Amino acid sequence: MVLLKLTLRSLWNRRATVLLTIVAIAISVALLLGVNYIRKEAKISFLSTISGTDLVVGARSGSIQLLLYSVFRIGNATNNISWKSYQELAANPLIDWTIPLSLGDSHRGYRVLGTNQDYFRYYRFADKRPLELAQGQVFAGAFDTVLGAEVARQLGYKLGDKIVIAHGTSEVSTALHADKPFTVTGILKPTGTPLDRTVHITLEGLEAVHLDWVAGTKVNGYNLSAEQALQKNLQPKLITAFLVGLKSRTAAFRVQREINDYKREPLLAILPGVALADLWQALNMFETVLRIISAFVVVAGLVGMLTTILSTLNERRREMAILRAVGAHPYHILVLFILETLVLTLIGCLLGMFLAYLLVWGARPWVLAEYGFYLRTWLPDLDSFNLLALVTGFGALLSLLPGIIAYRRSLQDGLTIRT
Amino acid sequence: MNVIELNELQFRWANQPKNTLALPELSLAQGEHLFIRGSSGSGKTTLLNLLAGILLPTSGHLQVLGQDITQLSTAARDRFRADHLGIIFQQFNLLPYLSVLDNVTLPCKFSKRRQQQAGQLAATALQLLEQLGLAQINPSTAITQLSVGQQQRVAVARALIGKPELIIADEPTSALDADTRDSFLKLLFNQAEAQGSTLIFVSHDPSIAQHFPRSLDLQQVNQVWFC
Ligand SMILES: Nc1ncnc2c1ncn2[C@@H]1O[C@H](COP(=O)(O)OP(=O)(O)OP(=O)(O)O)[C@@H](O)[C@H]1O
Ligand SMILES: [Mg+2]
Numbered sequence: 001m002v003l004l005k006l007t008l009r010s011l012w013n014r015r016a017t018v019l020l021t022i023v024a025i026a027i028s029v030a031l032l033l034g035v036n037y038i039r040k041e042a043k044i045s046f047l048s049t050i051s052g053t054d055l056v057v058g059a060r061s062g063s064i065q066l067l068l069y070s071v072f073r074i075g076n077a078t079n080n081i082s083w084k085s086y087q088e089l090a091a092n093p094l095i096d097w098t099i100p101l102s103l104g105d106s107h108r109g110y111r112v113l114g115t116n117q118d119y120f121r122y123y124r125f126a127d128k129r130p131l132e133l134a135q136g137q138v139f140a141g142a143f144d145t146v147l148g149a150e151v152a153r154q155l156g157y158k159l160g161d162k163i164v165i166a167h168g169t170s171e172v173s174t175a176l177h178a179d180k181p182f183t184v185t186g187i188l189k190p191t192g193t194p195l196d197r198t199v200h201i202t203l204e205g206l207e208a209v210h211l212d213w214v215a216g217t218k219v220n221g222y223n224l225s226a227e228q229a230l231q232k233n234l235q236p237k238l239i240t241a242f243l244v245g246l247k248s249r250t251a252a253f254r255v256q257r258e259i260n261d262y263k264r265e266p267l268l269a270i271l272p273g274v275a276l277a278d279l280w281q282a283l284n285m286f287e288t289v290l291r292i293i294s295a296f297v298v299v300a301g302l303v304g305m306l307t308t309i310l311s312t313l314n315e316r317r318r319e320m321a322i323l324r325a326v327g328a329h330p331y332h333i334l335v336l337f338i339l340e341t342l343v344l345t346l347i348g349c350l351l352g353m354f355l356a357y358l359l360v361w362g363a364r365p366w367v368l369a370e371y372g373f374y375l376r377t378w379l380p381d382l383d384s385f386n387l388l389a390l391v392t393g394f395g396a397l398l399s400l401l402p403g404i405i406a407y408r409r410s411l412q413d414g415l416t417i418r419t
Numbered sequence: 420m421n422v423i424e425l426n427e428l429q430f431r432w433a434n435q436p437k438n439t440l441a442l443p444e445l446s447l448a449q450g451e452h453l454f455i456r457g458s459s460g461s462g463k464t465t466l467l468n469l470l471a472g473i474l475l476p477t478s479g480h481l482q483v484l485g486q487d488i489t490q491l492s493t494a495a496r497d498r499f500r501a502d503h504l505g506i507i508f509q510q511f512n513l514l515p516y517l518s519v520l521d522n523v524t525l526p527c528k529f530s531k532r533r534q535q536q537a538g539q540l541a542a543t544a545l546q547l548l549e550q551l552g553l554a555q556i557n558p559s560t561a562i563t564q565l566s567v568g569q570q571q572r573v574a575v576a577r578a579l580i581g582k583p584e585l586i587i588a589d590e591p592t593s594a595l596d597a598d599t600r601d602s603f604l605k606l607l608f609n610q611a612e613a614q615g616s617t618l619i620f621v622s623h624d625p626s627i628a629q630h631f632p633r634s635l636d637l638q639q640v641n642q643v644w645f646c
Binding site (some may be wrong): 002006009010011012014020154318321322324325326327328329330331398414415 | 464467468471473475481483493494497498500502506508511512513514515517521526529530576577589643
């Protein structure tokens with residue numbers, strides 16, 4: 001008890017350097033916890049983005065690329081699928097349902113997805129959870145749109161609002177389909193997936209806004225009003241990808257092979273579970289590197305603490321002689337140093353937990369924007385406590401060095417005061 | 420029972436070629452305050468370390484308060500020191516991060532015996548401070564705000580608290596001017612007498628000897644100086 005009091009008083013006496021040491025430890029601990037948390041969250045979020053879909057089909061490219069643009073709305077397709085091929089393949093008797101996906105436009109930085117009502121009927125995420133509307137209803141007319149929760153929240157849209165779609169996916173697109181606005185008819189409940197960040201429109205609407213466009217630019221002098229456009233044939237000629245649900249999952253490999261061998265155009269069908277695992281594997285490398293780096297940062301923080309403690313050893317020699325004179329055992333001196341590091345690392349860990357909380361909170365919008373998944377609030381779990389115990393244990397281990405030096409010196413110095 | 424009983428004591432530092440101390444005989448009765456004089460490097464601090472049980476004699480016999488120090492374990496020697504000895508250094512006696520009051524009561528935190536003898540800790544400490552002429556000082560002040568003379572008197576209060584039988588002072592007056600030194604010595608004497616503690620005081624300053632009933636020149640009794 002005396003020793004703890006002495007430790008605390010002594011630390012308080014050196015509070016400026018002590019504070020810096022604690023902050024260094026806290027930052028490193030926060031990094032460690034934050035990285036660990038984001039890794040776990042990312043995994044959960046990743047694996048729950050799509051479920052219940054047996055195959056994802058797109059133009060032939062890399063399977064991860066296909067998964068990224070069709071499911072995560074990251075990157076772009078290199079090629080499209082003709083509507084005709086889609087119809088032909090979708091007629092396969094082994095197939096239960098399909099969802100066509102048409103990507104390429106955006107609305108104020110959010111991806112626009114052209115699809116049909118089947119999307120809301122069949123798409124599943126997490127544990128086969130269906131999409132639910134928070135307000136309004138699924139689109140009925142060609143110029144209706146259903147917004148993801150995040151889009152509606154961030155841009156402050158409500159039912160009945162009119163939105164204009166931009167051509168292309170660049171954040172600051174100037175080429176607007178301003179003449180054909182869409183009406184918000186529904187807003188989805190949050191899903192914690194990239195869906196929250198998607199503007200869903202009908203394939204017909206998407207076709208309509210592109211009628212007077214050719215090869216990415218607007219044709220001069222050819223202007224169709226929205227009403228005129230509706231009179232035209234709005235059946236799409238191309239889609240970007242489609243999702244497939246099978247009557248029986250056992251047929252997955254067979255259907256996949258059939259699609260991959262499709263003669264009319266080169267296509268790629270992937271099993272989303274396998275592709276997700278591949279993608280996760282690819283990210284895992286990155287995550288391992290991050291973990292190693294954050295572990296090193298923690299070591300650096302603790303070594304910093306060790307350095308400051310070692311640097312005080314000389315000026316504290318007198319203190320040790322005084323303590324010895326009033327009856328302290330050299331063993332008490334050792335304990336004093338262990339207590340000191342324990343207090344420092346414990347406060348550092350607590351502050352680090354708080355910082356981790358802030359870090360996750362602060363990273364949330366950015367992670368959502370960049371990687372399309374929602375970070376839940378960070379709360380300490382068993383895993384973080386294990387990490388913290390490891391950090392504290394390591395800190396205590398390091399404290400043995402100054403502790404033993406001071407122990408041996410106090411044996412040697414005795415009552416001789418050396419300064 | 421003699422406070423100190425010492426026979427054929429020799430001490431050599433592990434890394435030194437020859438003995439630092441070789442004392443044939445010394446005994447000190449209770450209440451017989453002793454002044455030990457010696458020039459710098461003559462081994463005064465080394466002797467006090469031996470008396471305080473921090474160092475063990477290389478050979479010879481040493482009893483403190485009837486206890487054969489050499490027979491005790493290190494931990495027991497530390498406890499013995501905490502229980503029975505008050506120590507005052509030349510300078511920098513106090514822990515900079517503790518208040519005046521906490522510095523004075525520190526020995527009682529390491530010794531149950533002294534805590535019991537001190538009774539009501541804060542009250543006893545305040546009383547001691549008052550007797551040492553520090554009544555005007557707020558006991559919760561940081562010790563860095565005290566003058567050197569005041570700090571030395573706080574150190575005396577710390578050495579005295581809990582009535583240890585033996586007070587060891589290692590040149591506590593060397594940082595004080597002649598006037599403060601004399602009044603300091605007077606206070607130290609009075610308080611040691613008042614609670615029946617025996618005082619051993621070492622210094623290189625021969626003029627201090629006049630205050631003591633008994634004094635000893637280390638260079639004369641220490642036989643290594645003749646070899
Ligand atoms: N820790 C130590 N290790 C080795 N030798 C030591 C140690 N401490 C002191 N000595 C040696 O012992 C001798 C006596 O030292 P000591 O400190 O006892 O002298 P002193 O009389 O107290 O001197 P001063 O008046 O300067 O305090 C010196 O020669 C010194 O070199
Ligand atoms: Mg000395």
